[in-house]
Amino acid sequence: MQNKNIRNFSIIAHIDHGKSTIADRLIEYTGTLSKREMEAQVLDNMDIERERGITIKSQTVRLNYKGKDGEEYELNLIDTPGHVDFTYEVSRSLAACEGALLVVDAAQGVEAQTLANVYMALEHDLEIIPVINKIDLPSADPERVKKEIEDVIGLDTSNAVLASAKTGIGIEEILDSIVDYIPAPEGDENAPLQALIFDSFFDSYKGVIAHIRVVQGHIKKGMKLKLMNSGKVFEVTDVGCFKPQPVDLGHLDVGEVGFVAGSLKDVRDVRVGDTITYAENPAAEPLPGYRGVNPMVYCGLYPVESSDYDNLKDALEKMQINDAALVFEPETSVALGFGFRCGFLGLLHMDVIQERLEREYNLKLITTAPSVIYHVYKTDGTMIKVSNPAELPPQTEIEHIEEPYVKATVIVPNDFVGAVMEISQDKRGEFKGMDYLDTNRVMITYHIPLNEIIFDYFDRLKSATRGYASLDYELADYKESKLVKVDILLNGDPVDALSTIVHKDRAASRGRQLAAKLKEIIPQQMFEIPIQAAIGSKVIARENVRARRKDVLAKCYGGDISRKRKLLEKQKEGKKRMKAVGSVEVPQEAFMAILKID
Amino acid sequence: MRKQRWGLYIHIPFCRQKCFYCDFPSFAGRERYEADYTDALCRELAEQGVLYREKWGRPQTIYMGGGTPSVLDVALLEQILQAISETFAWKGINEAERPEFTVECNPGTIDEAKLALLRAGGVNRLSFGVQTFDDALLKRIGRIHTGAQAREAMELARAAGFRNVSMDLIYGLPGETQAMLVHDLETMVSLQPEHISIYGLQLEEGTAFARMQEMGKLSLPDDDTVEAMYDAMTSFLPQHGYARYEISNFAKPGFESRHNLSYWQDVPYLGIGAAAHSYLEGQRYENVREIPAYIEGIRSGSGVRRQEEAMTREIAMEEFAFLALRTARGIDRRHFEQRFGVPLDAIYADAIAKLKRQGLLAEDTAGVRLTELGMKYGNVAFEEFLL
16 A cells, blocks of 8 residues: 555543544444444444443454545544543554544543643644534534634644534545545664654463554564564564454555554563564664653552462463563562562552453452552662552651652543632642633643542542542652551551551641541451551551341241351351451451542 | 151141231241141152151151141141151150151140140141330231230140250341340240240342332331341340350250251251251252142142252362351361261362451361350351352
């Protein structure tokens, strides 16, 4: 295919604005898949993705389209993850494109996350085609949304397409706009290869399959290639494009998007953002923008049954085969035994991994509350990074602690500005600015500790703004904070997995809330259980779980033993998620209790 | 024929009135079925009873429960007793070798004639559903008799020659105080039954009490009071000569209910009648629950017994263990090993160690048994024996 007939684009949208449905319609309209082959939302093919209506992995598909001018075009769609956890992955996907469709809901208008992604696309000099979707809705107001896009983002909307992916309106116009407005890729077919990896996954037959954009040069089957960052060398066994199943074409030419596979066994060698070049006659420089994996959030994962430790390890290793962003290392907790400290890109990433471990590997897990990475400067002049509150050194050894702050952008209707500010202030946020997007909508910017974002910031925003708030954030910097560790003692014994790091000014109230919450969560047992919250040796809160009352099955009618057994089984089922900590049975949700207090 | 210890259970699903707390398979207002039911029951007994007699010999225990067996009139009772005695042909066998034969009675539905009939028919043990001696409480829980009738029933039983009588008590009734329970216990021991069963009231789904509770019309004593009642009961009865040989059962020496014990000791039993349960050759069965369906099943010969969940070796071990733990003797190591071919510790060492730590279990070379605390938290201990 000649370069002038190739278009590489992605779709930018806020959750629920219809990105996946538009992708489906494009696939259908171009005949890439017949209607019969279409499953709803073809591109989100993980169960969890479909259930949650989100995209976690990038997906790529090549569409063949005959333009109005009668020429055949090759349109490469790169579907990007739609969540703040995957910002870096999104940026690499955008770097593989020349243009993007900006899908905005005709009723909802521009949201915080849309903005963040649009700005990112603009940074990559992408040509942006606004698509106003869901114009069939009674509440649709395309003109208002167009104006919003012009005012807020500064985009010209004269070429905007009005569409309804649900009913099929505007799909052809979208395809024609892609051909008309998005520039064809440039590049030299004979230059040393530079191919950008924007995603990768593991296939048990072919090994690691890298999603790539050929920026310079070309790839043929049998070539010896090299990953410039990891240094791995491999021979190309498969090279081609997705339709959306992988199709082996034997080659990929300059400007094209597709995949390459070879003798690569470890997804960690094939990092998103790395550059592939020729093993001999390599490119002088890798493509810009590579960044190593950078977990933002850590938590402990422990098997409920300690005998499941090896199974959990296997499962994590298998998961890592397909997810280079997952990091983990063994960790021991006095309370929970042997487990793993796991790092994630964010809360969603964490949730998804946990859910998949339980669902796909049938593991019962205890998850400790998520933590950010603290920089702890010790009195001896050294700095250590702490992602597990239990590992915070004693107060006397600490000179000061720094914690990560994010720049949080919130967009809300006018009426809720007060609520947003109140919550953000309460979350130790520093007000940075406020801009009116139009007469009704406001963009508010705060610097907020990431720690506070993790603890229900978005949930509180949502409920205080009746669901109208949209949030985006990015890591800003590390700043000194007065932080202390609050320990929890059950039955007099400290439970390391329940320790938490909080700001000094609110340690006392957090301690009280946490103790009260634990009292609700921990069921009555045969003895009274004192719950204490303490900073160092100073107890700041106290609660008691009363001893439980007698518990024994009474009369057994005429030898009906099965019924008795069923009652016992039900009772046992209820305890499956409990972990014996010392002599106390603690339900798994207790370890997340800190997230549940308000 | 291989001699084998076994028990026979006979279910009489009729009641004059359904007690408000009761979720057993028993029905009021079904008098019209009594005659047909008795026919069907006798036929099942003749067929099944003979089958197992030929296999295992006579049963060591017979228990007629309900419902209210004593609600049947003299003619129907006689028909059943006749069928039993024919099936097991014990005429001429001396009294001491006859089975323990219990019939449950409601103090409001007996008289001299019925008791004499039972005695003559081989019944040697009576179990009275007393529940409480407080008339106001009796009324509140849907019983049809008074406290005076319960006391009188005891006299009638003695007069009819019964030397082994049990009484049931329930505590934690709506509006009951600890003083009222103590009064019941005192009355109970003054009557000197040989055996006492005592249960804490439980709200069961589908009962009148469950509905009242939902509507907020039931005022049950609070947990602390019920706990105090339990403590009072478990110390009072042993002080008055009744040993606790099972979680809910107390007896004077030598008067433990052998039938009741057989449920906990892995002894097979044949259940006759609607909704009766059987435990035969290591499998558990239940007869159809509805009276008309039962009668029809027997008449047509299509069968009334269906197997419950198939017994695996694992389930068998679990049940063996948690049932045995209900008794004061607990799990007998030798018995367990004989039954399963592995030592108890090979399966349950962890559970036993954990429960010992918690003070719920005591252990010696003969076996393991619940401590006093363990009896109180029986469910916690039983659960540990589920594999």
